[in-house]
Amino acid sequence: MTTVQQATTAADALAAAHTYAARGAALTKVYGHGDTRVVALDDVDVDFRRGEFTAIMGPSGSGKSTLMHCMAGLDGLTSGQAWIGETAIGGLDDKGLTRLRRDKVGFIFQAFNLLPTLTALENITLPMDIAGRTPDRAWLDGVIDAVGLRERLGHRPTELSGGQQQRVACARALASRPDIIFADEPTGNLDSRSGASVLAFLRTSVREMGQTVVMVTHDPSAASYADRVLFLADGRIVDEMLAPTADRVLERMKAFDTAGRVATKEI
Amino acid sequence: MWRTTWRNLLAHKLRLAFSGLAIVLGVAFVSGTMIFTDTLNRTFTALFESTAADVSVHPAAAFATGVTGPGGGVDRLPSAVVGQVRAVDGVAAAEGYVRTEGVYVLDQDGEVLDTGGAPGVGISWFEERALSPSELVDGRAPEREGEVALDRATAERTGYAVGDRVSLLTPGPRVEAVVVGVFTFGEDGGLAGASLTAFDLGTAQAMLGLGDEFTGIDVRTAQGNPDEQVRDRIAAAVGDDYDVTTAQEQADERAAALEEGLSFITVLLTAFAGIALFVGSFIILNTFSMLVAQRTRELALLRALGAGRGQVTRSVLVEALVLGVTGSTLGVLGGFGIASALRAMFSTFGLTLDGGLVLSASTVAWSYAVGVLVTLVAAYLPARRAAATPPVAAMREDHVTVERSLRRRTLVGTVATVVGVTGLVGSFLVDGGTAAQLVGIGGLGLVLAVIALSPVLARPFARSVGAVLPRLWGTTGHLARQNAQRNPRRIAATASALMVGLALVTAFSILGASANASVDKLIGTSLRADFVVSTAVGQPFTPEVAERLRSVDSVDAVTQVRFGSALLADEETLIAAVDDTTLDRTLGLDYSDGGSAELAGSGLLVDQPTADRHGWAVGDTVEMVTPTGQAAELTVGGIFASNQAVAPALVSLETFTATGGSDLDRYLYLDVADGAEQSVRSAVQAAIDPYPVVTLKDRDEFADEQKGQVDQILMLINALLVLSVLIAVLGIVNTLAMSVLERTREIGLLRAIGMTREQLRRTVRLESVLISVYGSVLGLLLGGLLGVSLTRALSDQGISELVVPGVRLALFLALGALIGVLAAVWPARRAARMEVLDAIATA
Structure with a gap:
């Protein structure tokens, strides 16, 4: 196992932080040892520009979720370094990582995004409440109006539809104005109409509110909402597509399937 | 299927140990209580059974009195009765004996041997070996005045051996004697901490001023004559003045009295056992719910592979069974711990239990029944739920707990609240035993109400x-x-x-x-008294103490107080006998009418509740009947506010002695000259020094x-x-x-x-x-x-x-x-x- 030393000076980091909301250099993640050794990320360099909506795609086991988890500080790296803004994740202990997630990162998961005991509004402000910060009223109002949930703020998650719940989760991710938002299959559990409204909102947050969003998905039409699509396979970034459309993404994905089948046949 | 069950038990060791702990504690309380009660019964039954011969004869009490021992007066049984009993068909041997409490051995430092509140018993040595519960292990039996035999435990504790001189406190004068023998008592020599001192018959009779009379007769029945038959024949021969009881009857009576006396502790322990088992069953329910929920996929897979519902239920229940049996086993062991802790605690209160703890078959049976049953019942619901797992559940994620309505709870709780509140409110409207019972009912109602409503x-x-x-x-x-x-x-x-x-x-x-x-x-x-002289646990002591104190300078008044029981106008009443001449100087009673001056001779003072109950006024005549059957006409001389320092009724020492009351004091109240409280103390202490059984206390x-x-x-x-x-x-x-x-x-x-x-x-x-x-x-x-x-x-x-x-x-x-x-x-x-x-x- 080789350790990749990253010789980046503080000045470089600062300069980079102006341009990029998050960056990763030589990201490597290995699970297990010996026979069970699996390389989930294999020396990946990646960066996410501020105000850009990126979709990460790839077949199952390509490492797309691992990439997201490692970038977001949910999982540790075997080697390499990742930055959120100007903060290097690798040097942080659990407390530092927790604070980073709380203050700099927004999360949207596929399911179970909300605490059932809290109302929609309480869920939205939860990260700031945990931090003991007062939300920026005007920003919060803007976010709430953008997701269109003003009427339902006092409701508990069980009283909301799946699409509404995901929009509350989006609002929560945005409410603290994080450097970057990571969304893990945010529309995976939704019907296409609810999914479309969530995706439209994410795009609006990037275009009009200047947010940065990274979304893992396997749905080509979801990916078409993004500004660019990164394709992963076997722990490596194998392709990048700017201004994607659903059809083009689908075509590219089919190529993976064929490659996969060819590979299987070869064995 | 069994292999799966077993693997699961091993896989969840920690969690199971945890829920098992509650069962262990619950069962420990149950078995601890039972072991302790059995041990107590064994000790006392053994004591009584070995004390009593096949049949015993005692002077009949005029009424069943709650007061036993010296407080109730001295039993007297003429020697002629022994001859009557011997003549009865089926009597192999009969012998009169003297037995009294209040005999204490002083150890080598001159201190009373600490019996921890158990009585110091003096007995006459039985001539008839077949009747004697005692077995000499050293020396010989006492034969004349100045000779005693000690029980082995007492001898060991004091370090006395045959040939040593000992001092004894008796209900009469202090006695010096030589130890001539050491004996064991009963089957295992256990006396529950009591000390036993044996005298020859003549000395024992003299000590109590009995002349040639006895306090009881023990009878051994001839072979082939059931105790009950002989009892009936003796009863017919000696007449109604004497109680004739078999050994079994005596043992049962004492055991029942003992059980009643200890019911408080039993109820308390049972309550804690209840709490433990309640929590235990709840923890088990939770644990098994968790295990089943965690294993939903696994159970679904089993079902999909063809396991029947019954098999799934059984596999969960078998896990519970193993847990219940293990928990109960450890619980019984824990019960031993609790019982020995109780025994240690009781010995500090003065009740020493010799011998090992008793583990009866019924204790084991109950412990396992309770432990296993509670576990199985608690695990049944989760087991059912496990069996109901549909094979497709392997794909589902959430097991949502459905919230049931609390309406039935509210209803039950409300009814229980009404019962509880009624009971408590009602208890304020009445007095005495009824009030306590109402509190009990009300309390139970409220506990149930709170559990239901919480x-x-x-x-x-x-x-x-x-x-x-x-x-x-x-x-x-x-x-x-x-x-x-x-x-x-x-x-x-x-x-x-x-x-x-x-x-x-x-x-x-x-x-x-x-x-x-x-x-x-x-x-x-x-x-009002400056000092009180009494024994630590209310045992009676010789009136010689009072005599000596009266001769101490600056001691102005000594009030002797004795207690007994008597029928006043056919109602059993606790009575106190006091020194009428000094009463006002040592005890300030609050009289609403009359006063202590009217107590002298055949006067009677009663407290307000007693007077109200009977409608007595000063000047009324009341008949008193004592347990010995003697009667006296008393005149109500005063009515005082109820006072816990005395009894509901007071008579003079004169009246008390004349009607067969004990001549031993329970309390002495001393009034000393004003300002002499400090200076006189050492003189008073010196006066009671020869009687280590009593202690001197100032008011504080x-x-x-x-x-x-x-x-x-x-x-x-x-x-x-x-x-x-x-x-x-x-x-x-x-x-x-x-x-x-x-x-x-x-x-x-x-x-x-x-x-x-x-x-x-x-x-x-x-x-x-x-x-x-x-x-x-x-x-x-x-x-x-x-x-x-x-x-x-x-x-x-x-x-x-x-x-x-x-x-x-x-x-x-x-x-x-x-x-x-x-x-x-x-x-x-x-x-x-x-x-x-x-x-x-x-x-």
């Missing part, structure tokens, strides 16, 4: 009292409060254990504090001694509190662990969006504190109601004051909160240690 009350409590949490701890407080409201049934069941334990302790604390305050008030208002010391007894009982109860707290902690830990497990994904989410480990721990901790404080508050309220009602109901037992020990109760509440903090340690750590990714990924 799920209903849990949410309002969390909402109202829990409102301080968000204010003090922000979001973590808010989440804790919300979490505490999620499953009111579980919260209520968890809090109930603490509730019942604290309610009992609170009630007894109020009762104890009130009793102590009452002692202070009584001594402050009615004790006397008050402390009285209160000490109350405090000892409170200590016993507090010791049980510790155990009930332990059980309550187990319940809370289990509930929290279950909640943490159920909320794994929530925890993952919270950690992902930036909650620190410490914040997460605090959330669990605050929820725990909220639960424990809920239980504590319910317990304090309930215990407060019970304590106040109980104190009121016992006001005619001398508890005249009502004191609510605020500081102590506040400490209980603080303890409740602390329990919450401690119980949360492990579940909170578990929650905080969860890996964020794993928690999120859990489906």
Whole structure:
């Protein structure tokens, strides 16, 4: 196992932080040892520009979720370094990582995004409440109006539809104005109409509110909402597509399937 | 299928050990209580059975008196009766004997051998070996005045051997004698701490001033004559003046009396056993629900592979069975621990139990029945749920707990509340035993009511009292409060254990504090004496002490007090015999009419309740019948406010002695010249030095001694509190662990969006504190109601004051909160240690 030393000076980091909301250099993640050794990320360099909506795609086991988890500080790296803004994740202990997630990162998961005991509004402000910060009223109002949930703020998650719940989760991710938002299959559990409204909102947050969003998905039409699509396979970034459309993404994905089948046949 | 069951048991060792612990504790309480009771019975039955020959003859009491021993006077049985008994068909041997309490051996330092409150018994040596329960192990039997034999335990404890000189305190004068023999008593030599001193018959008779009379006759029946037949024949021969009983009857009677005397401790222990088993079954229900929920996929797979419903249910129940049997086995062992702890505790109270602990077959049977049954019943629901797992459940993620309506709870709780409140309110309207019974019924009703209603009350409590949490701890407080409201049934069941334990302790604390305050008030208002002379545990002592004290300079008055029982106008009444000439100088009674001057001769003073009950006024004539059958016409000479220092009725020493009352004193009240309280003390102490059985106390010391007894009982109860707290902690830990497990994904989410480990721990901790404080508050309220009602109901037992020990109760509440903090340690750590990714990924 080789350790990749990253010789980046503080000045470089600062300069980079102006341009990029998050960056990763030589990201490597290995699970297990010996026979069970699996390389989930294999020396990946990646960066996410501020105000850009990126979709990460790839077949199952390509490492797309691992990439997201490692970038977001949910999982540790075997080697390499990742930055959120100007903060290097690798040097942080659990407390530092927790604070980073709380203050700099927004999360949207596929399911179970909300605490059932809290109302929609309480869920939205939860990260700031945990931090003991007062939300920026005007920003919060803007976010709430953008997701269109003003009427339902006092409701508990069980009283909301799946699409509404995901929009509350989006609002929560945005409410603290994080450097970057990571969304893990945010529309995976939704019907296409609810999914479309969530995706439209994410795009609006990037275009009009200047947010940065990274979304893992396997749905080509979801990916078409993004500004660019990164394709992963076997722990490596194998392709990048700017201004994607659903059809083009689908075509590219089919190529993976064929490659996969060819590979299987070869064995 | 069996292999799966076994693997599961091993896989969940920790959690099973945890739920097993509750069963262990519950069974330990049950078996401990039974082992202790059996041991007690064995010791005493052995004592009585070996004391009693096949049949015994005693002078008949005029009525069954609650007062036994020397207080009730000396039994007298003419020697002619022995001849009558010997002549009865079926009597192999009969011998008259003398037996008395109040004989104490002084050890080599001249101190009374500490029998721990057990009696010092003096007996005459039986000539007839077949009748003697004693077996000489050294020396010979006492044959003349100045010779005694000691029981082996007493000899060992004092270090006396054959040939040594000993001093003895007797109901008569102090005696010097030579030890001529050492003997064992009964089958295992056990005397429950009592000391036994044997004299020759003549010396024993002289000691009690009996002449040639006896205190009883022991009979051995001839072979082929059942005890009952011989008893009937003897009864016919000696007439109604004598009670004839078989050994079995005597043993049964004493055992019954003993059981009644100890019913308090049995009830208390059973209550704690109940709490433990209640919590135990609840923990098991929780644990198995968790295990089944975790294994949903596995069970579904089993079902898909063709396992029948019955097989799945059985596999879960077999796990429960193994747990129940293991828990019960350990519980029985734990019961030994509890029983020996009780034995140790009782020996400090003066009840020494010799020999090993008794483990009877029924104790084992009950312990296993209770332990296994509770486990199986608690596991049945989860087992059923496991069997109902559809094969497709392998794909589903959430097992939602359906919340059942609390309507039935509310209904049951309301009815129980009505019963409870009616009982308590009713207890305030009546007096005496009825009031205490009503408190009992009311108390039980309220406990049931609170258990039934606590799920209903849990949410309002969390909402109202829990409102301080968000204010003090922000979001973590808010989440804790919300979490505490999620499953009111579980919260209520968890809090109930603490509730019942604290309610009992609170009630007894109020009762104890009130009793102590009452002692202070009584001594402050009615004790005029400067000193009190008495034995530590109220044993009677020789009147020689009073005589010696009267001759001490500056001692102005000595009031002798004796106690007995008699029928006054056909109602059994506790009577006190006092020195009428000095009464006013040492005891200030509050007379509403008449006074102590009218007590002399055949005067009678009664307290207000007694006078009211009979409609007596000063000048009325009342007939008194004593247990010996002697009667006297007494004239009511005064009526005083009820006073615990004396009895409801007072007679003169003259009257008491003339009607067969004991000539031993229970208390001496001393009045000394004003200003001489300090200087005279050493002279008074010197006067009683030859009688180490009695002690001298000034007013404060006397008050402390009285209160000490109350405090000892409170200590016993507090010791049980510790155990009930332990059980309550187990319940809370289990509930929290279950909640943490159920909320794994929530925890993952919270950690992902930036909650620190410490914040997460605090959330669990605050929820725990909220639960424990809920239980504590319910317990304090309930215990407060019970304590106040109980104190009121016992006001005619001398508890005249009502004191609510605020500081102590506040400490209980603080303890409740602390329990919450401690119980949360492990579940909170578990929650905080969860890996964020794993928690999120859990489906």
